[in-house]
Amino acid sequence: MLAIAVVVAAIVSACLGQVATAPLDVASVLLRQFGVGIIAEPSHPLAEVTLLKVRFPRIVLALLVGACLGCAGALLQGVFANPLAEPGIVGVSAGAAVGASAVIVVGGAFAAAWSVTAAAFAGGCAATFIVYALARFDGRTEVVTLVVTGVAINAFCGGLIAFFTFAASQSAREQIVFWQLGSLNGATWQAVAVVAPLTVAGALCAVLLGRQLDLLALGEPSARHLGVNVERLKQYIVVVVAILVAAAVSLTGIIVFIGLVVPHLIRMIVGPAHRFLVPASLLGGALVLVIADLGARTLINNADLLLGMLTALAGGPFFQWLLRRTRARQRGWA
Numbered sequence: 001m002l003a004i005a006v007v008v009a010a011i012v013s014a015c016l017g018q019v020a021t022a023p024l025d026v027a028s029v030l031l032r033q034f035g036v037g038i039i040a041e042p043s044h045p046l047a048e049v050t051l052l053k054v055r056f057p058r059i060v061l062a063l064l065v066g067a068c069l070g071c072a073g074a075l076l077q078g079v080f081a082n083p084l085a086e087p088g089i090v091g092v093s094a095g096a097a098v099g100a101s102a103v104i105v106v107g108g109a110f111a112a113a114w115s116v117t118a119a120a121f122a123g124g125c126a127a128t129f130i131v132y133a134l135a136r137f138d139g140r141t142e143v144v145t146l147v148v149t150g151v152a153i154n155a156f157c158g159g160l161i162a163f164f165t166f167a168a169s170q171s172a173r174e175q176i177v178f179w180q181l182g183s184l185n186g187a188t189w190q191a192v193a194v195v196a197p198l199t200v201a202g203a204l205c206a207v208l209l210g211r212q213l214d215l216l217a218l219g220e221p222s223a224r225h226l227g228v229n230v231e232r233l234k235q236y237i238v239v240v241v242a243i244l245v246a247a248a249v250s251l252t253g254i255i256v257f258i259g260l261v262v263p264h265l266i267r268m269i270v271g272p273a274h275r276f277l278v279p280a281s282l283l284g285g286a287l288v289l290v291i292a293d294l295g296a297r298t299l300i301n302n303a304d305l306l307l308g309m310l311t312a313l314a315g316g317p318f319f320q321w322l323l324r325r326t327r328a329r330q331r332g333w334a
Contacts, residue, residue, distance in 0.1 A: 002283040009287055010059050013294040018302065019050040026051065058187040061251065062293045063286040064199045065184075066258060068248040070285020071206050072241045073259030074266070074278045078213040079237045080143050083267065086260035089150045090238065092245040093254050094157035095127020096120040100250070101164035101176045116179070117194075117250045124246030127153055132238045141234050182253035182308025184293050195247045202244040203282055209236060210275035217272065255308045257315025258285050264322060 076085045099119035135146040263281040296305040
């Protein structure tokens with residue numbers, strides 16, 4: 001059902017916008033790219049160019065980024081054994097923002113888009129690995145220590161971002177602020193080509209780790225008794241999450257609440273088994289981000305809202321509703 005919902009949302013997103021296109025136009029343009037031929041002439045003279053150059057890459061990037069964030073959230077909530085964990089807790093988003101801000105300040109408003117993306121990816125991965133390295137003690141990584149270290153690194157990165165924002169010129173300062181609020185406005189096929197292999201590789205690794213996460217849910221001693229190398233599992237998950245989230249935010253900026261709300265909601269639907277939860281969260285993240293981006297493009301005429309702002313405004317109240325609903329259920333069972 002989730003896969004069908006993702007396809008339907010992608011088609012609806014392709015049809016709506018400043019240049020109106022019909023589902024038949026979408027099918028015709030897609031089939032033409034595969035050499036099948038044209039079913040019918042597009043209803044608008046700019047329909048084919050709009051779909052191929054603007055909407056299709058934006059929709060595909062939204063699917064990939066949403067899948068990355070949803071999948072990463074499910075992994076972290078599994079390893080932390082806490083449904084309130086989210087990708088930013090290991091410092092990847094803050095580290096990416098530091099990398100992007102540094103390049104924007106050094107290069108000014110004319111910093112190349114790919115240099116900002118590369119620096120954001122490197123910063124996100126570096127921050128995550130620093131968090132993990134500092135959290136290790138006696139060859140082991142305690143979850144509580146990892147969380148506390150993540151909070152400290154996030155605070156430190158916040159200070160660096162504030163410094164770069166203070167030191168930047170007016171135009172660079174605006175670029176830093178807008179980057180942190182997230183957007184798919186600059187989506188291109190080149191960006192899709194960069195994030196697609198990382199998403200596929202990370203998703204495959206995440207699905208393969210599902211059984212071990214189910215065993216880890218029994219507790220670390222029980223998981224070790226059943227043959228799980230707990231420390232190595234944590235290492236794998238940190239690496240996979242760093243790659244998934246760094247790839248996502250380096251291209252779009254910081255998009256909040258997807259990695260927190262989606263796995264929490266999916267868990268209520270499919271249950272806690274990670275062999276189902278991880279792929280379902282991947283599809284759920286893709287679905288939510290496509291819908292959010294559609295809203296960013298269409299809620300206000302001739303305006304493209306910042307995606308991170310929109311997900312925060314919608315995700316905060318929605319997550320509070322989820323928490324209240326969960327508490328009410330628990331009281332009912334008690």
